[in-house]
Amino acid sequence: xxxxxxxxxxxxxxxxxxxxxxxxxxxxxxxxxxxxxxxxxxxxxxxxxxxxxxxxxxxxxxxxxxxxxxxxxxxxxxxxxxxxxxxxxxxxxxxxxxxxxxxxxxxxxxxxxxxxxxxxxxxxxxxxxxxxxxxxxxxxxxxxxxxxxxxxxxxxxxxxxxxxxxxxxxxxxxxxxxxxxxxxxxxxxxxxxxxxxxxxxxxxxxxxxxxxxxxxxxxxxxxxxxxxxxxxxxxxxxxxxxxxxxxxxxxxxxxxxxxxxxxxxxxxxxxxxxxxxxxxxxxxxxxxxxxxxxxxxxxxxxxxxxxxxxxxxxxxxxxxxxxxxxxxxxxxxxxxxxxxxxxxxxxxxxxxxxxxxxxxxxxxxxxxxxxxxxxxxxxxxxxxxxxxxxxxxxxxxxxxxxxxxxxxxxxxxxxxxxxx
Numbered sequence: 001x002x003x004x005x006x007x008x009x010x011x012x013x014x015x016x017x018x019x020x021x022x023x024x025x026x027x028x029x030x031x032x033x034x035x036x037x038x039x040x041x042x043x044x045x046x047x048x049x050x051x052x053x054x055x056x057x058x059x060x061x062x063x064x065x066x067x068x069x070x071x072x073x074x075x076x077x078x079x080x081x082x083x084x085x086x087x088x089x090x091x092x093x094x095x096x097x098x099x100x101x102x103x104x105x106x107x108x109x110x111x112x113x114x115x116x117x118x119x120x121x122x123x124x125x126x127x128x129x130x131x132x133x134x135x136x137x138x139x140x141x142x143x144x145x146x147x148x149x150x151x152x153x154x155x156x157x158x159x160x161x162x163x164x165x166x167x168x169x170x171x172x173x174x175x176x177x178x179x180x181x182x183x184x185x186x187x188x189x190x191x192x193x194x195x196x197x198x199x200x201x202x203x204x205x206x207x208x209x210x211x212x213x214x215x216x217x218x219x220x221x222x223x224x225x226x227x228x229x230x231x232x233x234x235x236x237x238x239x240x241x242x243x244x245x246x247x248x249x250x251x252x253x254x255x256x257x258x259x260x261x262x263x264x265x266x267x268x269x270x271x272x273x274x275x276x277x278x279x280x281x282x283x284x285x286x287x288x289x290x291x292x293x294x295x296x297x298x299x300x301x302x303x304x305x306x307x308x309x310x311x312x313x314x315x316x317x318x319x320x321x322x323x324x325x326x327x328x329x330x331x332x333x334x335x336x337x338x339x340x341x342x343x344x345x346x347x348x349x350x351x352x353x354x355x356x357x358x359x360x361x362x363x364x365x366x367x368x369x370x371x372x373x374x375x376x377x378x379x380x381x382x383x384x385x386x387x388x389x390x391x392x393x394x395x396x397x398x399x400x401x402x403x404x405x406x407x408x409x410x411x412x413x414x415x416x417x418x419x420x
Contacts, residue, residue: 004067004320012064013071019048020079028080031226032371035218037162037192038226041083043199046117050076050087055099060112066261067323070268074319077272078279081375082226084272088265089158089227090114094121096261097167098185101246101254110165110185119190119204124154124168124232125255132388135178135252139234141170147240148172148184150213153233160230161191161215164207168232169251176249183251185243186234188213212237223374260333261326263383267319267339270379271312274343274350277372278308281354284367288358301357308350315343334396341389344379351376 005013023041031038045051053069055061062068069091077084095114098106113119130136139152150170154160166186173180187207196202216231246254282305285295295301318339325332351373355362362369380386 004324005071008064009068009071012068013075015048016050016072016075017078019044020076020083024076024079024083028082028226028368029365029371031080031082033225033365035220035225037195037228038083038086039192039195039199039202042086042117042120043201045083045087046201049117051090051117051120052095052115053091055095055111055115059099059107060115065327066264067320067327070264070319070323073265073268074272074275077269078276080226081269081273081372082224084269085158085224085227086120088262088269089123090121090163092262092265093123093258094159094163094165094167097123097183097245097254097258100258101183101250102185105242106185106245113204113207114165118201119165119207120159120163120202121165121167122157122159122163122232123255123258124157124166124186126154126156127152128155132385135181137169137171137181137252139168139170140174141172141182141184141239143172144238147238148244150184150186150234150237150239153231155231156219156229157215157232159228160232161218162196162202162228164188164190164203164209166232167245168234169255170234172248172251178252179249181252182248183245183254184239185245186210186213186237186239188215191215208240208243210237210239221378223371223376223378259383260336263336263340263389264319264322264326264332266379266383267315267322267336267343270340270343270347270376271315271319273347273372273376273379274308274312274315277347277351277354277369278305278312280367280369280372281305281308281357281362284358284361295357304353304357308353311346311349315339315346318342334393337384337389337392337396340379340383341386341393344376344386347376347379348373 049062050072052061053064053072054066057063073084073088098110114121141148141150164187167183168186169181169183171180172182187209189209190196190203193203212235214233219229285301288295322332322335322339325335351369354369
């Protein structure tokens with residue numbers, strides 16, 4: 001991948017790989033079984049700067065490009081998707097809207113503690129009646145004095161319990177559809193303050209915690225089990241006007257832009273899962289013997305693993321290209337949707353294929369591929385289902401066609417002969 005990765009990218013990838021092998025791989029099975037949030041590794045990742053990779057240095061980040069961040073998400077996911085999504089949701093969903101659409105004061109106040117990993121962030125968009133149809137938001141923000149009074153709830157929010165700084169949408173102008181939705185920065189204390197204090201990150205006393213803003217019970221999920229997923233409840237929550245993010249009525253538009261970037265992150269996470277599954281399957285089939293020979297020596301096994309490896313290479317090009325376009329300031333929404341759609345389905349094919357070639361042992365938790373398969377499924381749903389990705393891609397194709405100038409027909413007698 002020399003077309004995309006510099007020596008700095010490779011050095012960062014190798015650093016994350018060493019960290020993951022030393023600190024994530026040994027505990028990933030236990031964390032999955034217990035559903036315990038990995039506070040110790042969160043602190044280590046914060047110390048490494050992984051919660052602020054694409055954030056400018058003056059705001060507490062590493063000051064690297066978006067592709068560097070994508071490389072980090074991919075590498076973490078090779079070992080555990082829960083660690084990867086904790087960083088991904090925090091960065092692209094919780095932090096980046098403030099960095100992109102926030103005022104200078106909002107950036108100075110909220111970005112440094114997020115970029116340093118001192119506290120975690122999240123993104124409140126999905127509601128019980130507003131999933132793929134995000135414009136169907138019902139959480140309401142009513143003007144009151146010098147701020148807004150918010151009532152409603154969000155569902156399936158990553159980092160909802162452990163996080164303290166959130167960006168959330170609410171309807172400010174009923175009857176206007178997507179144009180009546182605004183976004184706000186809202187803070188609440190972590191649900192695990194004692195553990196946060198023990199590890200030295202995850203809580204700050206000086207944040208503007210809003211009374212009535214709280215997290216629900218932790219979801220019991222099929223995958224991403226060490227990731228913290230809950231509902232967020234707004235019960236007469238007052239938010240000052242200074243914490244409205246961007247212009248009133250621009251919340252939906254800005255969040256759609258946020259999701260475009262987030263889809264590249266999910267593509268990278270999916271890609272990492274596929275790579276982790278392939279690596280596990282190759283190692284197992286080389287070591288395991290059946291019928292007097294290595295499992296690897298059966299041609300159908302080689303064919304299956306060759307297919308997975310080819311798909312991974314294609315997915316990596318799609319993902320890195322989308323990240324490269326974003327870094328260049330070029331349109332990338334179509335490419336992000338393509339990368340997310342392709343790589344999430346690839347992660348399912350790869351993890352199922354790994355289980356198949358490993359046989360019965362692949363179905364047990366003795367090896368990580370069954371966990372990887374459970375982790376992969378949500379990648380086809382989160383950040384917009386793959387059905388939504390197909391719609392995004394199709395609409396972009398139509399937009400591109402309509403934007404092209406009409407082709408001018410050339411008389412046949414003016415055409416050059418073939419071969420000239």
